Amino acid sequence: MAEVAALWMSGIEPKSDGADAAEVATILERAIAGDSAAFEQILKLHERRVLMLSWRLLGNIEDAQDSTQEVFLRAFKYLHRFDITRPVEAWLVRITVNVCRDFGRHRQRRQSLASELRLPGVTTADPYSDLASVERKNMLREAIASLPDKERAAFVLRDIEGLSTAEVAGILNSSETTVRSQISIARVKIRKAIERFQGGER
Amino acid sequence: MSCGYSEERLALWMDSSEMDLSITEIRERDRHLASCVACRDVIAKLRESQSFVKTLRADSVNSAVLVQVHAHVMDRVSELKRPPAWVIQVERSLLFGIRRKYALAGFGSLVLAGCLILGIFWKVQMHEQTRVQIPPVLAPLVAQVSDPVVVNSSAGSPPKAAPIGRVKRTPSRKPVMVDVSIPAEPPQKIMVKLLTDDPSVVIYWSLD
Numbered sequence: 001m002a003e004v005a006a007l008w009m010s011g012i013e014p015k016s017d018g019a020d021a022a023e024v025a026t027i028l029e030r031a032i033a034g035d036s037a038a039f040e041q042i043l044k045l046h047e048r049r050v051l052m053l054s055w056r057l058l059g060n061i062e063d064a065q066d067s068t069q070e071v072f073l074r075a076f077k078y079l080h081r082f083d084i085t086r087p088v089e090a091w092l093v094r095i096t097v098n099v100c101r102d103f104g105r106h107r108q109r110r111q112s113l114a115s116e117l118r119l120p121g122v123t124t125a126d127p128y129s130d131l132a133s134v135e136r137k138n139m140l141r142e143a144i145a146s147l148p149d150k151e152r153a154a155f156v157l158r159d160i161e162g163l164s165t166a167e168v169a170g171i172l173n174s175s176e177t178t179v180r181s182q183i184s185i186a187r188v189k190i191r192k193a194i195e196r197f198q199g200g201e202r
Numbered sequence: 203m204s205c206g207y208s209e210e211r212l213a214l215w216m217d218s219s220e221m222d223l224s225i226t227e228i229r230e231r232d233r234h235l236a237s238c239v240a241c242r243d244v245i246a247k248l249r250e251s252q253s254f255v256k257t258l259r260a261d262s263v264n265s266a267v268l269v270q271v272h273a274h275v276m277d278r279v280s281e282l283k284r285p286p287a288w289v290i291q292v293e294r295s296l297l298f299g300i301r302r303k304y305a306l307a308g309f310g311s312l313v314l315a316g317c318l319i320l321g322i323f324w325k326v327q328m329h330e331q332t333r334v335q336i337p338p339v340l341a342p343l344v345a346q347v348s349d350p351v352v353v354n355s356s357a358g359s360p361p362k363a364a365p366i367g368r369v370k371r372t373p374s375r376k377p378v379m380v381d382v383s384i385p386a387e388p389p390q391k392i393m394v395k396l397l398t399d400d401p402s403v404v405i406y407w408s409l410d
Binding site: 036039040043044047048051052055056061065068069072073076077080136137140141159160162165180181183184185187188190191194195 | 209262
């Protein structure tokens with residue numbers, strides 16, 4: 001149930017995730033054997049989640065696009081090393097976290113308000129309140145992007161992606177205690193950022 | 203906080219439904235929050251900010267962006283060359299599923315350890331026995347000696363001259379071989395006693 005909730009929160013189509021485990025394993029085996037059509041199926045199943053996670057980790061959609069491409073290229077390159085008895089999703093999330101960390105180190109973050117405004121998640125019933133909402137979300141993304149790498153990854157995976165602390169610890173190769181500590185520090189920093197923003201609004 | 207609880211700790215107390223708290227912690231939290239207004243206030247603010255953070259879950263990306271990413275990935279994938287399936291299978295069976303870099307690191311460590319053991323073994327062998335050749339200056343003197351004289355000494359103890367009574371004399375003229383083991387430590391002078399046909403002539407040869 002928790003997994004379904006996490007998937008829903010991540011914006012994955014329920015239909016795609018309902019795929020039978022055996023079927024997924026077959027697809028993976030074919031992809032490992034070099035079948036690009038099978039790899040395309042894996043890509044279709046997970047591209048939305050990887051893109052959303054990259055966006056949340058990097059804070060802007062352009063970098064997230066590049067990061068997503070890099071994630072799947074790495075996945076294709078190292079697919080033969082993947083153990084098909086393990087969940088492919090966790091593997092892709094781990095690659096995404098690593099790729100986004102590299103992107104964060106080597107690239108200047110770009111602000112792109114224009115692209116945020118094009119998002120379909122934003123309705124146009126009340127343009128003024130929508131703009132305020134977009135601004136708040138941008139501020140929030142900026143605050144998240146300003147967190148140190150490990151805190152950001154733990155916070156995004158736990159509080160936005162909705163994974164359990166144990167799952168986050170597994171993905172980040174860390175202990176649950178460390179993850180809890182990182183999450184609590186990040187929550188306090190985000191709260192302060194929101195307070196600063198609200199103080200500036202008034 | 204004046205009560206001693208840090209804001210970071212309170213940030214973990216926000217929601218017991220998140221399953222991060224043990225029963226003991228939940229009890230401690232409830233007991234403390236019942237009496238501390240300041241902490242209740244901080245937790246209320248943290249919950250408010252968390253509900254704001256959770257609005258990001260509803261975000262979605264434009265389908266056009268996904269299509270673009272998908273096309274780009276598939277273009278690049280078609281360009282990438284991967285080793286054939288049989289190569290992957292052979293590699294997997296050879297490396298027992300271990301990653302190549304780890305397998306190489308393990309192999310390198312084994313080679314290094316082997317070299318180290320061989321080196322130590324060789325050094326020990328070298329110290330055990332050292333053969334000393336007689337220098338050319340002494341060759342004429344040695345040629346006059348009819349019998350081979352062997353002076354043995356064990357490593358670590360000062361060399362002892364061979365007792366005269368044990369020297370075997372034969373009429374044939376043979377080259378003299380002096381087999382001396384040099385003590386490893388501490389370095390000492392070695393004195394070699396050469397016996398000639400004439401019992402009144404004894405040659406002493408000092409080796410540094």
